[in-house]
Amino acid sequence: MKVSFTAPLWEWDARAAWYFVTVPAEQSDDVRDRPRMPRGFGAVKVRATVGGSTWDTSVFPDSSAGSYILPVKKAVREAEGIGEGDPVEVRLQLLEL
Incomplete structure (x- = not known):
């Protein structure tokens, strides 16, 4: 499964120099609804692409x-x-099924 989106880069207040992009709600729902093995913290393995x-x-x-x-x-x-x-x-490709 692959999802694409554009969102702003933001710095995490609790830990300086950690930056994130929030996956929009619709694409997050797609990730959440995909069956997979449970992982710590609810993490989902992905292959991310930004530019090159x-x-x-x-x-x-x-x-x-x-x-x-x-x-x-x-x-x-x-x-x-x-x-x-x-x-x-x-662009995100989910690596777990």
């Missing part, structure tokens, strides 16, 4: 928003020239 950067990671449920969040590592932010508040075009 692709990496394997997990999306995590954000109970306050009811959506998933995607961590965006420093190497990707630097390679793609994105900073806090910038719109980020994301």
Whole structure:
């Protein structure tokens, strides 16, 4: 399963230098509804692509928003020239079934 979306990059208040993109509600519902083995913290393994950067990671449920969040590592932010508040075009491929 693949999902695509654009959302702003944001920094986590609780931990400086950790950046995320929130998966919109509709795409989060698609991720949530896909059958898979349970994992710690409700994480879902994905292959993320932003621009020319692709990496394997997990999306995590954000109970306050009811959506998933995607961590965006420093190497990707630097390679793609994105900073806090910038719109980020994301493609996610779910790796778990």
